[in-house]
Amino acid sequence: MGKKSSDSVKLRNFHSASWDEPVVMQLGVPGRRGQVFAKPDAEVVKKAGKPDSLIPRELARTTLPKLPEMTEPEVQRHYLHLSQETQGMVNISLFGTCTMKYNARVSETVAQRPFVAEVHPLQPDDTMQGILEILHEFDLGLRELSGMDQFVFQAGGGADAAYTNCVVTRAYHKSLGELGRRNEVITSIQAHPCNAATAAAAGFKVITLNLEENGYPSTEALKAAVSGRTAALFINNPDDMGIYNPNIKEWVRIVHEAGGLCFYDHANFNGVMGKIRARELGFDACMFMLHKTFGAPKGGGGPAVGAYGCTAALAPFLPKPVVVKEKDKYRLDYGMKQSAGKVREFFGNVPQVIKAYAWLCAMGGDGIDEASDISVLANNYMDKKLSKIRGLAMSNPDIRKHRLEMTRWSLGPMKTDTGVGTVEVANRMADYGVDPYWMSHEPWVVPEPFTPEAGEMYSKEDLDYWMAVIAKVSEEAYAEPELVKSAPHNQPIRQIKGDWLDDPEKWAMTWRAYLRKHGSKSGTAEKTAPSHAAE
Amino acid sequence: MTANESGAHPWMGNSLASVKQAMLDEIGVATIEELFEQIPKEHRLKAKLKLPPGIKSEASLRRHLTSILSKNEDCEENLNFLGAGCWQHHVPAVVDEIVGRTEFLTPVWGSPQSDLGRNQAWFEYASQLGELLNMDVVSLPVYSWGCAIGHAIRMASRMTDRHEVIIADIFDPERLSVVENYCEPVDMPDHISIVRVKTANGLIDLADLKKKVTAKTAAVYFETPSYLGLFETNAAAIAATARHFGAETIVGVDPLTLGIVRPPADFGADIVVGPTQPLGVHMNCGGGVGGFIASRDEARYVREYNGFLVSITETARAGEFGFGLASAHQTSYGMREKGKDWTGNSVYLWAIANAVYMSLLGPQGFKELGELIISQSHFAAKRLGEIAGVSIPFKTGFFKEFVVDFTKTGKTVAEINAALRKQKIFGGKDLSAEIPALGQSALYCVTEVHTSEDIERLAAGIEKAVM
Known part of the structure; x- marks a missing residue:
């Protein structure tokens, strides 16, 4: 069964770089230097005094920190070696839920220039007109994609945008004098853990709805959870299984009728871009991850941006500042009296917003629509082919409708048959030059999960290669399980203990x-x- | 038909009609539209997106971006003295090269084996910062210094089961606004109340501190250098007072000071936080900020961290090392609402920048840099203090930032900054509205990027502005 996929594609005889690179603390020779700074000149010393005399005596450091002492090229070489010992998406990475995209290098070269990199956030507004224009124009683009009325970019990631929603929710209910009473947030077990976690960190009680036979929680379960204590619903749709809750409009109506707010975590936006909008579904607020859906690089975990948008009714509560356009000039408005304050200093990871704006411009309305088409097409193409591989099972097999941009899969049958589970398969796949996949957020609702997401960047040949690798590993698991269990073999190190x-x-x-x-x-x-x- | 005529987008491998058809054939459906069958018709957007068509030409896209961004002015073409939470420092070229490496720039996670190099770089970030701080535990950075303070206060609150934190009455409003959110409104059950302690001559007033610290105090938080740039010379006495009442001492520190001054741990700090942007990250219009959290290696601290802790560990091969996440079960990834606060994407690429920066500087580099900055800033303060009507309220004991008082010039800071702007100088941050007691004062930042000629140019500019 599995042979068909792997036979048609030639697998690479891959081995990662292995530099046997010491920890930097083991490197260097006393006295070597990687950076030298000028000494204060004579005029400075004459007026200010010697440096020693300027340091409060009781604080002066007498023993220098035990840092490595290396030349500049030695430091460069060490970190180049570490970069090479990082698989780092230089081949194929179908890391589901994170929407792997091409991160355009033209955006990198532009964002590194001084007109972005060497701008101070407290400069006068009239010296930041280019940046403010892009923040505003990108805000307008996101408004078109969501139907919302105002976006801010202060949140340093998707979880921070969920936290932003928490502080906005607090400020909104406080303005109505209901905050103490409305102390519950409702979410689903398939919403990202950050929704539950930020709500709890913001002081709310969390009610988590479990999945039922359709693959999503029932409307009855929601009704049972909603009450006068409901502050908000935090929900994603589709979820990580690729399943869309068709009752979402009714859900929003139920929560609204009880006086709660509805927040759309658009973590899984790639398959529905241009197809649905948060506003038309009734939501009050939503979040996009610019380092996922909008082509900004992920950096191995940031700098990231959770773009948070809301309706005009919630806009007065947004974190300060917002960008305002007046005639042909842009300014930062700090004047919102009901603002929830700040979730992070200044107004966001500006270079990442510029890269996302560049992505929006390069894709355009036509490209975005096509990208969501391709994402869903490619995922269904994979679903069809993966279902032929031994030991793999689709989540919710009874749901016959086509999934959206990703599908949660299970290696439960393989684990039962061979003892090889999802961690081992991910490790072994890396031996063939594909980045380890995403398994699942906690808790695992299917056994031994994995979640590939094709997106629009990778070609059909890339997807075929990836599937040939998992088919090959399946063959190995059934023929020689120890080979897979002890993987990886072609990586810089063996399994960590x-x-x-x-x-x-x-x-x-x-x-x-x-x-x-x-x-x-x-x-x-x-x-x-x-x-x-x-x- | 050529690929170009077919409209193939350079970033989308499957935008060729023939490839789409092949995939449709494999699936066994006639149109892509059929694949959206899960979404009810009434949910679907009726109209096409009102966005311009895509700019597929890289040359055109580059021109479009640069034509907008060229409207900015920056701190290379202007002489900049703004700091206050984001500071202009030299970024070594090797740092830029390493953080631009695709292996570090674009991926998301990997495994301990496949992404060994990045995990090792993270461990080296923590290891080197640990040496500067004289502390054994450093987590991966959080979004910002303000966020680090917020998490540290919440750690202390959970550890002590107390709900008060003490913070100086003079404090960066940006950081304070973040911290206020992390401490939650009074309506929430875990609200932490922020008690303000007075400052005297810019430092914590010990007499007032002794009145404010009680058995209800979860933590005392202070900074050295403070918001106004001053080293907190009473650090040991503050920590002793906190400890006497069973409260934690949390200290914020600029890591660039640590080549010349002793780290807060040496004065009794329990948890240390601070900004990571000075360690080799460009200002990026505020997008360079990040925050570190460090502590002693005691389980009661370690078990309260919100973020990732990268530990060195053994592998299946004898004598070989790797890196994994320590005490990982407590994060929100595993425990959702029962986790310690929350974590997620943060500024981990900048942790690599920080690691490279610290390796480049080494012990001598940090010493030399600290001495240069403290010399230049004091030179600048003295020079500006010579101008008629200009005074320096805190004449000594600062690092790179200091207050300049223009009250006696009869001009406002706004007027002076406007005049400086015409000479391509960004004057210091205007404090007149946030700290009225300081009159018409501004917070100036002088670092290693400023030469003595730059400072003469600033002085001449101010002399002209106050005339």
Whole structure:
């Protein structure tokens, strides 16, 4: 069964770079320098005094920090080696829920120029007209995609946008004198954990709806949860299973009737761009991740942007400032008296917003519509082919309708048959040069999950390669399970051991902690540093 | 038909009609539209998006972006003295190269094996910052310094089961606004009330602190240097007072000071936070900010971190090391609303910038940089203090930022800054509205990027402006 996929594609004989690279703290020679700064000139010393005399005596540092002492090229080489020991999406990464995209290098080169990189956020508005224009124009684009009335970019990621929704929700209910009473947030088990977590961190009680046979919570369950205590509903749609809740309009109506707000976590926007809008479904607010859907790079976890938008009714409560256009000039408006304050200093990861604006311009309305078409087409193409591979099972097999831009899959049958589970398969797939996939957020609602998302960037040949790899690994799991269980084999290191990671006596979050806990096992501390052993 | 005529987009591998058809054939449907069958018709957007057509030409896109952004003025063509939470420092070229590497720039996560290099770079961020701070635990950075303060206060509140934090009456309004949100409104059950302690000569007033710290205090938070740039010389006494009442001491510190001054841990700090942007990240119009959190290596602290802790660990091959997440079960990824606050994408690429920066500087670089900054800033303060009507309220004991009082010139800070603008100088941040007691004062920032000629130019500009 599985042979068909892997036979038609030639798998690469891949091996990642393995530099056996020491930890930087082991490198260097005393006295070497990577950066040298000028000495204060004579005139400065004459007027200001010697540096020693300027440092409060009781605070002066007498022992220098034990940092590496390296030349500039040695530092460069060390970190180049580390970059090469990072698979890092240089081949194919179908990391579902995160919507892997091409991150245009033209946007990188533009954003690195001084007119972005060397701008201070407190400069006068008239010296930031270009940046403010892009923030405003991009806001208008997101309004068109969502139907909302105002966006802000202060949130430093998707979770921070969910938190932004929490603070806006608090300010809104406070303005009505109902905050103490409205203390519950309703979400679903398939909404990203950050929805529940930020709501709790903002002081709300969290009610989590479980999935039912249609793949989403029932409207009856929602009704049972909604009350006069409901502050808001935080929900995504479609969810990570690729399933769309068709009752969402009714859900919004039910929550609104009880006086609650409705927040649309658009984490899974790629398959519905240009197809639906949060506003027409009745939502009060929504969030887009610019580092996912809008082509800004992910940076291995930020800098990111959660663009948060809301209706005019909620806009007075947004974090300050917002960009306002007056005639042909733009300014930052800090004047909102009911603002929820700030969730982060200044007004956002501006370079990332510029890159997302560039993506919006390059795609255009036609390209965005086509991209969502392609995302859904490619996912269904994968669904069809993955279903032929041994040991794989689609989540909610009884739901026959086509999924949207991603599908949650399970390796439950493979685990039962062979003992090989999803972690092992991800590790083994990396041996063939594809980045480890996303499994699932907690809790796992299907056994041994994985969640590929094709998106619009990867070609059909890329998807075929990826599926040939998983088909090959399936063959291996059934023929030689130990090979997969002990994977990876073609990566810079073998599987890490977990026993240090939750043991206060053994974990070491810094090199100094490592030396203290593990450095005295044999000989001198420096020599006990483990290194990559050659085989 | 050529690819171009077919409208193939350069960023979409499957925009060729023939490829779409092949995939439709495999699925066994006639149109893409059929694949959207889950969405009720009445949910569908009726009209086409009102957005312009895509700019597929990279040359045209580049021109479009640069034509807009060229309307900005920046701190290379202007002489900049703004700081206050985002500071102009030298960014070494090697830092820019490393954070531009595709392997670090574009991926999302990987595994401990496939993304060993990035995980090691993260560990090296924590390890080097730990040396500067004299602390054994450093987590991956959070969104900003203000967010780091907020999380640290919430850690202290959970650890002590108390709901008050003490903060100086003079405090950055940007950071304070963030912290107020993290402390939650009074209507919420876990609300943490912020008690303001007086300052005297810019430092925490110990007498007032002793009145404010009680058995209800979860934490005392202070900064060194403070918002107005001053080293907190009473750090040890403040920490002792907090400890006497069973409260945690949380200290904010600029890591660039740590080549010349002792770290807060040496004065009794329990949790240390601060900005990461000074460590090799461009200002990026405020988009360069990030915040670190560090503590001693005690389980009661470690178990309260919201973010990721990267630990060195062994692998299946003897003598080989790798990196994994320590105490990971407590994060919101695993525990949803029962996790410690929340975590998610943050500023992890900048943690790599920070690691490269610290490796480049080394111990001597931090010392030299600290000495240069403190010399230049004091030179600037003295020079500006010579101008008729201009005074420096806090003449010593600061690092890179200091207050300049223009009250006696008869001009407002706004007027002076407007005059400086005409000379291509961005004057300091206007404090007159936020701290009326300081009159017409501004917060100036002088760093290693400023030469003594720059400072003479500023002085000449102010002399002209106050005439």
